[in-house]
Amino acid sequence: MEHMVRFELKKVVSKMSSKVALLLLLVFTIYMLSNANYLVWIEEDTQTELTGKAAAQKLREAEQEWAGPLTEEKLAEVISQGWSQGNRGIRFLLAMAFGEIYKPDFMIVGTLSEEDAGSFYENRTKSLREWLAAQGSWYTEEEKDFLTAQYEAVETPLVYDYTEGWTKLASTLPNVQMLLVLVIGFLVAGIFSEEYRTGASAVFFSAALGRDKAVRAKLKAGLLLITVVYWLTIAGFTAGVLLELGVGGAGCRIQTSIQGWTSFYNITFLQEYMLIAVGGYIGCLFMDSLAMLVSAKTKSTVVAVIVPFAVLFAPAVIKVMESPLAEKVEGLMPYQLVQMNSVIREFYIYKIPGRIVGAAGILLVVYLVLANIT
DSSP: HHHEEEEEEEEHHHHHHHHHHHHHHHHHHHHHHHHHHHOEOOOOTTEEEHHHHHHHHHHHHHHGGEEOOHHHHHHHHHHHHOOOOOTHHHHHHHHHSSSBTTTTTTTTTGGGGGGGGHHHHHHHHHHHHHEEEEEEEEOOHHHHHHHHHHHSHHHHHHHEEOOOHHHHHHHHHHHHHHHHHHHHHHHTTTTHHHHHHHHHHHTTTTTTTTTHHHHOOOOOOHHHHHHHHHHHHHHHHHHHHHHHOOOTTSSSSSGGGGGTTTTTOOOOOHHHHHHHHHHHHHHHHHHHHHHHHHHHHHOHHHHHHHHHHHHHHGGGGGGOOOOHHHHHHHHHHHHGGHHHHHHHHHHEEEEEEEEEEEEEHHHHHHHHHHHHOO
């Protein structure tokens, strides 16, 4: 590593405010990890309550009794057997299939007969068609056909398994990513402006070739800081969840969980995790690189610190605007990179020359390019 890059990194991490920020990041990450790993299992014979890893082990054993293809026969068996802690995940899917697309009917599951199992997959597409018809002109006919085709393209029967570790990661990792954007933004906000605050800029940027070398060193230090802090935190959080709740079911489709049932992305839990992790990294690169740019242009650390907050929260005003255009704008806002789990579950779709695509791929490509330009 270049001497000047090491020097810039040392200046950032040696500040008391940076140490406090990193400590807060660690504390809140541990707190969110404990929430992610919270799981309860009730022993049916003794009514003893188990939590954490012990509960995960019990749930894994119970759910794996139902692991395998969700065939008509297996669904019929779940319907006839009634509720149990082992088959509750499949019964949740039945509630989704026989309810409205965004309104699962948990009461209807108890009224189903074994014969109803045959319409399980058909009902998923049927409920989508009914919902799209109720939206009127919100989606074009071409968009409706695309969504319907995506639903019909899912491989059936779906393969079911215990996936608690992956579903918990998908729902909790975005909270960690938002915190990372803010903390890293705070760390890098002063990389450029600090020289002007101390008055060192007159010397630091005036030496022969010093300006170019100094700017490159600061950029490298900032990018290295973003990368190291982000991936160390994500790796630690991921390991903490999967070691506690297990890694099983990584190859199952996300449609086998109640959170992913409505998604038109026909991907596995592992693929979903990779999209969320990479999306968050690109989001950090873009938003925190923007903070460094503002720091250099305004010569103000305070203004630079505000940038990640503004990018994350200010666009939320778009949510109150009910229109197809507002929805499409919202789907491509930079904060969606740290809400990739929601992007995967919502119907953010766009027409580009020759085809219709989802927002996830567009977000990754567009903001990676913008981060490099910034």
